[in-house]
Structures are given as structure tokens and as C-alpha cells.
Amino acid sequence: MCGINVLNFDAKEFVAALDAAQGAHLDWSRKILRAAVLRTDLCADVVQKNAHELCLFGQFLESHNIAFNALHAERSKQLSHVHKQMHDAIRNIAGPISQGLPGKEQDFDLFERTQAELLEHLAYFKTHAIHHYTQVDNLTGLPLRQRLEQDFARKRPTCQGQLALMFIDVDHFKSINDFYGHHIGDKVLQHLVVQTHNLLAPGQSMYRYGGEEFIITACNVPDANTAHAQAEFIREFLNETPIIMESGEALNISVTIGIAIAQPQEPLEKLIERADQAMYIGKKQGRNRVICAPTEESIQLLNDSKTGASKFSGSSL
Structure with a gap:
């Protein structure tokens, strides 16, 4: 029996929100780079342990959790995990920078890797959301x-x-x-x-x-x-x-x-x-x-x- 997801899933809204969240994430990345180059302090939503929940992208993940799980539950977990890892890496980098010291190379490598994985996951979810919109009925969750x-x-x-x-x-x-x-x-x-x-x-x-x-x-x-x-x-x-x-x-x-x-x-x-x-x-x-x-x-x-x-x-x- 084929699966069914009667979620009233609005794929158009999801894709628009995903694009906005990805834009917010890129703004966040630019803020990190600016702070690293100019040696300025980073905001609290970067250095706190729950920073992955405070950023705009983290709030997007939380508010659209049902939609992410409907599209691919396992990959949704991977996305959340990678997002947290990326914030952990930035927090480790921010400590030395705030003291005028260089960060560790392994932390920067982790940040680059997790950011690349995050963008890869987002591309996957966007593609599948568009596929959902064209092939799945929004009201009933049935294929068209x-x-x-x-x-x-x-x-x-x-x-x-x-x-x-x-x-x-x-x-x-x-x-x-x-x-x-x-x-x-x-x-x-x-x-x-x-x-x-x-x-x-x-x-x-x-x-x-x-x-x-x-x-x-x-x-x-x-x-x-x-x-x-x-x-x-x-x-x-x-x-x-x-x-x-x-x-x-x-x-x-x-x-x-x-x-x-x-x-x-x-x-x-x-x-x-x-x-x-x-x-x-x-x-x-x-x-x-x-x-x-x-x-x-x-x-x-x-x-x-x-x-x-x-x-x-x-x-x-």
C-alpha cells in the first residue's frame, strides 16, 4: 500500500520560507566572516550553547518540522544534526577570536564541511517540495x-x-x-x-x-x-x-x-x-x-x- 500524508502540506509556502531561511543563514555567515576579519565580538545567538535554536534558520527548522519530516524524516534529522554541528564549530572558533587569537584549523574545517552539507540538504528538500507540489494534492496528500x-x-x-x-x-x-x-x-x-x-x-x-x-x-x-x-x-x-x-x-x-x-x-x-x-x-x-x-x-x-x-x-x- 502506498504511503499517504494528509497534512494539508503547502509546498509553495514551504519553498518560499526555505528560500527566506537560506537567505537568513547566508546573512548569518557573512556576519561571522565580518567579525572574524574585523576582530569584533559575536552576538549572543552565535556563542551560546543553544545558538542553533536562536538563529533565524533554527527557528525555521522548528516551525516547519512537520513538513521536513513529511518529505524525508531521516534526512530531516540529519539536517538538524548538521546545523547544530555547524554552530558548535563556530562557537569553538569564536572563543579564540574574542581573545585576539587564531582559531583551530579543525574547527574551521568542520564549519566548512557542515555548511556544505547543510546547503546540500536544503537543495534536496527544495527539489522534493517542488516535486510534491506538482505531483501531490495539497488537500488530501494523494498523488495526482x-x-x-x-x-x-x-x-x-x-x-x-x-x-x-x-x-x-x-x-x-x-x-x-x-x-x-x-x-x-x-x-x-x-x-x-x-x-x-x-x-x-x-x-x-x-x-x-x-x-x-x-x-x-x-x-x-x-x-x-x-x-x-x-x-x-x-x-x-x-x-x-x-x-x-x-x-x-x-x-x-x-x-x-x-x-x-x-x-x-x-x-x-x-x-x-x-x-x-x-x-x-x-x-x-x-x-x-x-x-x-x-x-x-x-x-x-x-x-x-x-x-x-x-x-x-x-x-x-
């Missing part, structure tokens, strides 16, 4: 269409059984937005994603396709009946799991799901189109149901049988 296309191309050759695509649409979503407001509409989508994602099995991934539409891909499905049963389980679970609003009111939601089983060499666009059409049929039939799309082969067989029946009924036998 671009990731769906990439994953489909990667998974399809290795899929042992059938590959099923479920097209999920929230029933009466516009009415929910109109009556309760877009804030509640967003809560509905987040609720649906969290509840549905908890039901996914290995080999299944969920994507936000647009608006109130979501897609689940399920690899290694034995047959269409199994895919239908899995989708029906999701539909029933959501039907029985209302959102409890701040007022205490329970808001029930329902979904209509269209399913299509990928045919040999079938493009993703065509597969999505068939699942979407099946979902639309479900809407027309009253919503809150699961509909399987027929394959082109089964449609042809049905048409052939109808043609044969027509010929038989028109014969003189």
Missing part, C-alpha cells in the same frame, strides 16, 4: 494524475493478475458545498481519503483525479467479480462511516464507483474512460452503487448475439 501515469506504466508489466481501475465520485458533492460551505466539502474529501486509504490492500494505490473524483488502481486482481467486491466493500464502509461535524451533526456521504479491467495493450486514457462511463451509468441508476464496465470483447459478443437473434427471428423456420 502525473503520478498515476508513471505508476501505471511501471506496474502494468509486473502485474501478475488483472489490473483493475476504480473511478470514485462523491455523490451530491456540489450540494454539500452549497449547503455546508467549501470548508466542509474539503473535510468530506479528506474524510473519504483517510477512510478509503485504510482499506487498501498491497498492490492498490489511490490518486486524486480532480474535484471530487478519485482513482484506485488494483494490481493482481483475480477477476472482475473480485474487483467489484472490493469496490462494494469500500462503498458500504463509506456509507456507514459518517463525518461528525463540530455541531455534533453526522453527515453521511455516499459514492458511486465505476470499475474497468485493463485489456491487453489498452492505454490508460481508454481504461479511465471506460471506468468513468461505468460510474456515470451508476449515477444515472440512482447513485451509491458499483458498476463494472464491459470489455470491448464482451460488447462485441453481445452485439453478435443480438445480430444472430435478429436473424433467427426474421427467418421462415
Whole structure:
């Protein structure tokens, strides 16, 4: 099962704040160099033991800790450690300088190394935050269409059984937005994603396709009946799991799901189109149901049988 991070992670804000924090760090570095050259005293936020927490960059790390961990928890720890090491090196350098003495070469080497590592970590996080913004939905934390296309191309050759695509649409979503407001509409989508994602099995991934539409891909499905049963389980679970609003009111939601089983060499666009059409049929039939799309082969067989029946009924036998 793919990971999910429903954090309402604002990648644009994060990148802007990261750029500002990096600028503050460079200003701090210039201040250190100026003090070393002119032999002036360094500020308290440089020589204190918790200087790494007092500087503007350290405050940025603390205030954006959740975002850093969401992007890469282990690398976030490394960034914090390197930042502290860099401040420790500067504090060791500042002592002799304040007494008019040269600092130790190993302290300066440590400062240069840790500063280079810090900038390398920042470049990594900025790249991945931009990647997050372009491929991950800010509201739900789900991957978007671009990731769906990439994953489909990667998974399809290795899929042992059938590959099923479920097209999920929230029933009466516009009415929910109109009556309760877009804030509640967003809560509905987040609720649906969290509840549905908890039901996914290995080999299944969920994507936000647009608006109130979501897609689940399920690899290694034995047959269409199994895919239908899995989708029906999701539909029933959501039907029985209302959102409890701040007022205490329970808001029930329902979904209509269209399913299509990928045919040999079938493009993703065509597969999505068939699942979407099946979902639309479900809407027309009253919503809150699961509909399987027929394959082109089964449609042809049905048409052939109808043609044969027509010929038989028109014969003189």
C-alpha cells in the first residue's frame, strides 16, 4: 500500500520560507566572516550553547518540522544534526577570536564541511517540495494524475493478475458545498481519503483525479467479480462511516464507483474512460452503487448475439 500524508502540506509556502531561511543563514555567515576579519565580538545567538535554536534558520527548522519530516524524516534529522554541528564549530572558533587569537584549523574545517552539507540538504528538500507540489494534492496528500501515469506504466508489466481501475465520485458533492460551505466539502474529501486509504490492500494505490473524483488502481486482481467486491466493500464502509461535524451533526456521504479491467495493450486514457462511463451509468441508476464496465470483447459478443437473434427471428423456420 502506498504511503499517504494528509497534512494539508503547502509546498509553495514551504519553498518560499526555505528560500527566506537560506537567505537568513547566508546573512548569518557573512556576519561571522565580518567579525572574524574585523576582530569584533559575536552576538549572543552565535556563542551560546543553544545558538542553533536562536538563529533565524533554527527557528525555521522548528516551525516547519512537520513538513521536513513529511518529505524525508531521516534526512530531516540529519539536517538538524548538521546545523547544530555547524554552530558548535563556530562557537569553538569564536572563543579564540574574542581573545585576539587564531582559531583551530579543525574547527574551521568542520564549519566548512557542515555548511556544505547543510546547503546540500536544503537543495534536496527544495527539489522534493517542488516535486510534491506538482505531483501531490495539497488537500488530501494523494498523488495526482502525473503520478498515476508513471505508476501505471511501471506496474502494468509486473502485474501478475488483472489490473483493475476504480473511478470514485462523491455523490451530491456540489450540494454539500452549497449547503455546508467549501470548508466542509474539503473535510468530506479528506474524510473519504483517510477512510478509503485504510482499506487498501498491497498492490492498490489511490490518486486524486480532480474535484471530487478519485482513482484506485488494483494490481493482481483475480477477476472482475473480485474487483467489484472490493469496490462494494469500500462503498458500504463509506456509507456507514459518517463525518461528525463540530455541531455534533453526522453527515453521511455516499459514492458511486465505476470499475474497468485493463485489456491487453489498452492505454490508460481508454481504461479511465471506460471506468468513468461505468460510474456515470451508476449515477444515472440512482447513485451509491458499483458498476463494472464491459470489455470491448464482451460488447462485441453481445452485439453478435443480438445480430444472430435478429436473424433467427426474421427467418421462415
